[in-house]
Amino acid sequence: MAYNTSKKVVIVGGSLGGLFTGIVFGAGIAFYLMIPPIQEAMKNLGTSGAPIVDFLEQYDGTKTPTLTADGIQYLNKDGSIKFTTGGDGITAQVASWDLLYNILRANFDGGHEAGYVAAPPEMEGDGVANYVSDVRVTDLTEVDELVEVGYESVDGRKGALQADIVIGADGPSSTVRKLLLPEVERTYVGYVTWRGTVKESLLSDETRTLLGTKSCIAFTRGSQVVCYKIPGLKGSLVPGDLFANLVWYQNHDQAELKRILTDSDDVSHKYSLKIGKIDPKVKEEQGKVAAAIFPPQLAEVWQKIESPFIQAITDSLTTKSVFMNEKVFLVGDAVATLRPHTSAGTSQAAMNALFLKKVFDKEGGMSIEEREKTTVGWATFAKKLGVQMGNLSQFGDHPMADNGELSSKM
Structure with missing residues (x-):
């Protein structure tokens, strides 16, 4: 299919995946965003192995600097270093979710009210970009050569938009995927991440x-x-302004999950708890566990995090990502929810966006059939690898573990 600047695109999902996709489609198209061995495999698909870097080199007009990291240190329980990788001139760029979101918003629509990354200069041929929040998609219907996207706002107002192309970039619990493939489910895998930062x-x-x-x-x-x-x-x-970002994977059965995802107002949540909502008793319990099993340096980081949050680890994988006569596409977490161990979830979204650009650019050189095979095939591989990594980390005997006599169970 040739790239056509007269097309209107509706992107469902206003987080990173939606913004990646919106930016690559950005010339002459109107947008409405609705909120509600990995590296080698990527190289084999025609990327450098770092799709986010590829994306920003091509599309980031702000040229915002990020942090440089250069390896991994595996620690013993006493805080000594067991093993180190990297440090041979191989580096990686590190950005917080917030920084990357602000970079993408600046490139997509000039940023937002609380944004701090200045928008790049407008270019000839730039399209119209609208970022619409506080609405949810309710249905998708083919109307002649278009797709009609029904939606409802938080105040109950209903409406519809018609588009040539619809992108489902609405995350692991994707409404677009649910409307088209209701049999694909998101399932809890037996452990969560506790997350937080400290200056x-x-x-x-x-x-x-x-x-x-x-x-x-x-x-x-x-x-x-x-x-x-x-x-x-x-x-x-x-230096000094940087945050230490801590991610703690811990096993919890269904009963424990329900307990820790019941917030300080006694409201139960399904997959996550936001910053500041963890029950103080649960936070206190976790502090005792961290003090017992963490190396002392990482125990210090945890104890100084004022407001951690929780995310349940889940799996999902679509069987296809193209629908309605090649007018609806899934990207990012809507295609597959990848375990965080792979560090590939955001990269998947960037790569999916770059592939869509190849499909719709008249000189892109990728057919929709090739894009479908590559997108679903790579997601299947990455999901399988993530499951293997998670099973070893959480349910096996990891070769880098220092188990001692302690258990991580509460």
């Missing part, structure tokens, strides 16, 4: 030195903790 200036000299420019990882049976630095507030890269 590095609040940490001891020992902990700041250990973190350095590397990720630190520690395993015990049924638990994995990862900690690394990310840009600070408003993308600051100034």
